[in-house]
Amino acid sequence: MSMLTIGAFARACRLSPKALRLYDELELLRPARVDPDTGYRYYAVEQLERARLVAWLRRLGMPLASIREVCALEPAAAAREIRAFWARVEAETAERRDLAGFLVDHLAATAAVPGKDTTMLELRYSAHSDRGQVRPTNQDTAYAGARLLAVADGFGPAGGPASSAAVEALRFLDTEEVSAGNVLNLLEEAVRGATDAVRDVADPEENGTTLTALLWTGSKLALVHIGDSRAYLLRGGGLFRITHDHSVVQSLIDEGRLTAEEAGSHPQRSLLLKALTTGAPDLKLHDSRRGDRYLLCSDGLTGVVPEHRIRELLATGRDPEETVRSLVDAANAAGGPDNISCVVADVV
Numbered sequence: 001m002s003m004l005t006i007g008a009f010a011r012a013c014r015l016s017p018k019a020l021r022l023y024d025e026l027e028l029l030r031p032a033r034v035d036p037d038t039g040y041r042y043y044a045v046e047q048l049e050r051a052r053l054v055a056w057l058r059r060l061g062m063p064l065a066s067i068r069e070v071c072a073l074e075p076a077a078a079a080r081e082i083r084a085f086w087a088r089v090e091a092e093t094a095e096r097r098d099l100a101g102f103l104v105d106h107l108a109a110t111a112a113v114p115g116k117d118t119t120m121l122e123l124r125y126s127a128h129s130d131r132g133q134v135r136p137t138n139q140d141t142a143y144a145g146a147r148l149l150a151v152a153d154g155f156g157p158a159g160g161p162a163s164s165a166a167v168e169a170l171r172f173l174d175t176e177e178v179s180a181g182n183v184l185n186l187l188e189e190a191v192r193g194a195t196d197a198v199r200d201v202a203d204p205e206e207n208g209t210t211l212t213a214l215l216w217t218g219s220k221l222a223l224v225h226i227g228d229s230r231a232y233l234l235r236g237g238g239l240f241r242i243t244h245d246h247s248v249v250q251s252l253i254d255e256g257r258l259t260a261e262e263a264g265s266h267p268q269r270s271l272l273l274k275a276l277t278t279g280a281p282d283l284k285l286h287d288s289r290r291g292d293r294y295l296l297c298s299d300g301l302t303g304v305v306p307e308h309r310i311r312e313l314l315a316t317g318r319d320p321e322e323t324v325r326s327l328v329d330a331a332n333a334a335g336g337p338d339n340i341s342c343v344v345a346d347v348v
Contacts, residue, residue, distance in 0.1 A: 005040070023064075054071065087253075091244075121219060125146075127143055130300075130340045132332065133336030134337045137160060139155065142341035150212070150213035152167050152209045156207030162207050165202075166276055170190050173187070184222050184285055195276050211276050222284070223286060227245075228250070234311065239307060246275075250273075295343070297327070301328075304336070
């Protein structure tokens with residue numbers, strides 16, 4: 001067996017001697033031989049491939065515990081784990097990018113006119129909730145007002161009261177004048193009240209609700225989201241989803257274990273990772289432009305109507321009420337297996 005000193009081995013695999021000593025202590029990359037008198041480490045040439053893999057994975061930012069697991073796998077399985085790790089990194093990076101964008105916009109607006117919105121626009125809106133073709137009752141709740149837009153999708157024996165309580169707890173926001181600088185704090189506090197309201201009307205062990213809501217300040221929209229109801233933005237003819245599902249299938253997509261097409265028929269597609277009483281919601285601030293169109297909807301729409309068709313219906317130029325009806329009709333025409341709730345709002 002050809003042996004290399006720790007210095008020569010470090011140069012060959014592009015790991016420092018200090019890193020090699022650490023990986024030895026962690027039993028991640030043990031030397032082939034240690035001199036019993038001097039304690040000097042020697043490595044076999046055959047260990048270079050594993051050492052280079054460790055170096056590459058560290059450059060990806062993979063934690064050492066995960067690297068140990070990957071190195072123990074066969075190449076095909078290791079490739080799958082690396083793909084899943086990188087999918088998680090990209091999802092987390094997207095969330096940080098959104099947060100950075102919010103902070104830049106928020107601080108820039110505050111510096112320009114502290115405490116005030118600079119461009120006053122208004123919303124034209126419509127909301128409708130439908131039982132669908134299969135479910136015996138409607139457990140969804142949809143609401144649209146001058147400042148507040150909301151969709152909640154209840155589940156469990158008391159899912160209907162749960163979704164209704166969540167939205168009702170937010171309705172006071174529709175009469176509150178708020179500035180963009182304070183809107184996220186106000187919305188976060190209101191959602192805590194909505195969470196308490198749901199717990200008061202439904203046992204959280206068996207029941208719950210999603211919640212996706214937008215609060216309008218006159219120039220910006222604050223978004224709160226938890227669960228698998230969704231919010232979309234139609235801008236310049238393009239449709240953009242501005243929420244991220246908190247569901248089992250979405251987590252599998254994020255990890256690279258499932259494609260979006262496969263998710264549509266996955267047996268666990270209705271299972272949530274978070275709902276209003278079981279996790280922290282996402283909070284974001286969005287700049288709005290004249291001509292923007294927003295859609296909030298439950299999965300009774302997105303589960304059966306593909307996004308390209310949703311975009312077509314949103315882009316018809318019809319007013320919000322007609323558009324909401326056309327979206328609900330499309331879901332029912334596709335079988336209507338679930339309750340369907342839609343809110344459409346135009347920035348004018």
